[in-house]
Amino acid sequence: MLVDSHCHLNRLKLNEGETLDDAVNYARSRDIEHMLCVSVSLEEFPSMRDAVAKFPDVSVSCGVHPLDLETPYDLDTLRHLSTSDDVVAIGETGLDYYYSKDTIGVQQASFRNHIRVARELNKPLIIHTRDAREDTIAILKEEKGHESGGVMHCFTESLEMAQASMELGFMISFSGIVTFKNAEELRQVALAVPLEQMLVETDSPYLAPVPYRGKSNQPGYVREVAEYLAVLKGVTYEELARITTENFYRLFPLTKRT
Secondary structure, three states: OEEEEEEOHHHOOOOOOOOHHHHHHHHHHOOEEEEEEOOOOOOOHHHHHHHHOOOOOEEEEEOOOOOOOOOOOOHHHHHHHHHOOOEEEEEEEEEEOOOOOOOHHHHHHHHHHHHHHHHHHOOOEEEEEEOOHHHHHHHHHHOOHHHOOEEEOOOOOOHHHHHHHHHOOEEEEEOHHHHOOOOHHHHHHHHHOOHHHEEEOOOOOOOOOOOOOOOOOOHHHHHHHHHHHHHHHOOOHHHHHHHHHHHHHHHOOOOOOO
8 A cells, every 4th residue: 555645635637527536536546545635825724624524545734835925824823723633744834945036034934933833733844845955954953843853745855955854854755756857866865765764745736757747646646656766776666655654654643544
C-alpha cells in the first residue's frame, strides 16, 4: 500500500461526468491507502474539508500558502481551525521567492505564525520552499521548528538544504518532478535521502509525473512517483511503498489508518 502525502483534492480538474469519488476510487484501485488533502487558504479551508469529509482515507491540513497572502488572514482563525481533531498538520506554509519577491516580509511573518501554531498544537508542518533556502532554514531554527517537525513538500532544492532540513527532523517529499528529464540534480538529492526520511506525493492537480506529464495530476499517479524512485534507489517498489507509508503515519500520528 502507498500514501499520497500531499494533494489538493478540492482542486482536481475532473473530466465531464467525473466526480471526486471517481478520483478517490481510482487511487484506491492503485493501492493508495491514504491521501492528505492540503490547505492553501483559510477562506478555502471549510469547503475543502467538506468536500473530503465522507472519505475515511483522506485527512486534511490547515494553513495559508506563501503565494496566497494577498488578503491578510486572522491568526486566531488559523489557530482555531487548526485545533480541530481532523486537522493532522499545519500548512502548507513557507517561503517562495521565485514567484514573489515583493511579499518577502509578509511571507516570513506568516511562516513564523504557522511554526508557532504548529508548536503550540504539537502538529507537524507542511513546508513549501522555493528559492529561499537560507531564510527557510534560518526561520525554522529561530522559531524552533524542530519541536513540531514536518516535511519539505515537493522538494526541488539542493542536497545541502535537504541535509539541513533532515538535521532539523524534517522529512523530504518527492513529487512527479523527479521523473522529469531535466531533473537530474533532484535525482541526485533523492539518491542521497535515506528511505526512512522520504515521502512521496503528487501535489495534484499539478506536476503530473511521466508518462502523464502535461496532463492534470491525481492521487492515483503517486504510484508512478514511487515506482520511479524505487528503481532510482535500487530497491523494490514494495519496500519503498512500505517504508514511505510507515514514515507518513509516524510523521502524522493523528491520521486515522483505515
